[in-house]
Amino acid sequence: MTDQYAETTRVLLVDDEPLVRAGLAMLVQSEDDLIVVGETGDGAQTVEQAARLRPHVIVMDVRMPGMDGVETTRSLAEDAFIDKVGWTAAVLILTTFNDDEAVYAALRAGASGFMLKNAAPRDLITAIRAIARGDAWLDPSVTRKLLADFADRPNLGLPAADEVQRLTPREREVLVLVAYGLTNEVIAERLVVSKATVRTHLGRILVKLGLHDRAQAVAAAYQCGLVRPGSPLPN
Structure with a gap:
């Protein structure tokens, strides 16, 4: 591995539509500090490639045949996988659907970010860099819904x-x-x-x-x- 490669954020793209993956790859590869190390179209391949390629960030579609993005994220976050591979990647969920249940399910599964596919291209790059640093990233429309839901809950104390x-x-x-x-x-x-x-x-x-x-x-x-x-x- 070269020094340049070691200093670069490694990205794995996951989407069951090849054209979408091609567009994402062109966008990501245009940045000097990002590199696409792999592409997959289903969840099982994602887990396999994540173990082999050790990406820093996985850009993941929610709706895929077989193992969907939420279940794949959950598999990547399991202790058994992390302990076996010795590595954990931050997952950025990317989807066309602004679905409250999908948001909550993805976050509970261990996703670090959630973004809609109609977001500006620069926002995607910013989100990848943010979650690679260990920060979280939520699409503004998603954030508004989460805040509204949070505000509507009575007696918000600590968990039972x-x-x-x-x-x-x-x-x-x-x-x-x-x-x-x-x-x-x-x-x-x-x-x-x-x-x-x-x-x-x-x-x-x-x-x-x-x-x-x-x-x-x-x-x-x-x-x-x-x-x-x-x-x-x-x-």
């Missing part, structure tokens, strides 16, 4: 104890270490993963538990019983 079961074992492990005040860098060293992987896990924890930030994550860990006051840091 049983809600922590939504998390994978690795996500619970990360949440515990966050609750002990460890930084992402220290957590990465303890779990022998990258800081980007820790950020990805933390982002999924916040989405699944409906939390705003790291401080709420700490409070939730105590409220859900994952951490007890005065208990020692686990080995």
